[in-house]
Amino acid sequence: MRKLKYILIIIFFALTNIVFSQVSGTILMDSLSLPGAEIKFKKSDKGVMADFDGNFVLPLESEIKNNILVISYAGLSIEIKNIELKNGKLNIGEFEIPYFKDISITEFEQLSESEKENCLPTYCWGQLLGYFSTDKLEKEYLTLNCREKITEFEFNPTTKTIIVDWNLIKECK
Template identity: 50%
Template sequence: MKKIFFISIFILVFSGIVNAQISGQLFQQESEIPGVKIYFKNSDKKSESDFHGFFKLQIPEGIGKDDLILKDRELYVEILNLEFGFEKLNLGKIELPTFKSISIEEYEQLSESEKESCYPIKHWTNLIGYLYTNKLEHEYLILNCKNKITEFEYNPSTKTVSVDWNLIKHCE
């Protein structure tokens, strides 16, 4: 009887480890965003969001804390100190930040070095503005919260937004 009990416990624990995963859905400007690379900083496990922005990433065995990286083209979002047990963790709907959108006139006012941090926005062949990578569109993050998150860091040289998991883990 004890043998069956221990085997049952072992199977439950092992199945939890094998199925441990993190998931969610990524948005940008209220549209699903495919092709975002998702990975842990200290692991070789990687995933990518599908056409509808959904992703699933296996949590590496024996890890209780790590940084989750969401990489969309040139913008990195780091969720620092992510804590998880061996279970499924759904981050829900995550709104990724965007670079600052500026007009052609604003672009012309920038220095030459600042202009190097800009990408043209075109509609068909018409230039309609620029994305300025030295700033984010908003001074806050939404991620998966209803409330605006203002406690984050943005490094324009690495194009990395860093936010601590403790600020967002209890968001609705």
């Protein structure tokens, strides 16, 4: 009877750890909430979208086998590697999604045809204002979760992916 009681307690705590394991945070762009950003672990089919206020909670149904968190919006992905879950929970804080490089109409016209393929037009009320060059970032640094400028990251212009190590940003909340 005593062993059964201990087994039930262990099962209860194991199940609550599985049910309540989660990653949470807020996604921003230009310091404003960014609804619609997708958050998931790499190689996982299950993800969540940031709500109207940019907040998200990504529940973990089982022990994660991959510790790369992916935040995606408008063709740009940020991969945060070496995520550490303590007690099954992690609040990543506020994350700023960076912009692609903004170029003028004149700069766009000077690009080669292959370079033009990596550009998206920017319109306001139907008027062409310029372009976003999706193979470059607007700034050479990130401001993820802190006011410090993070310069140690990789940007792959082909896949439109930024790769940054959690160890660089976890201490600057």
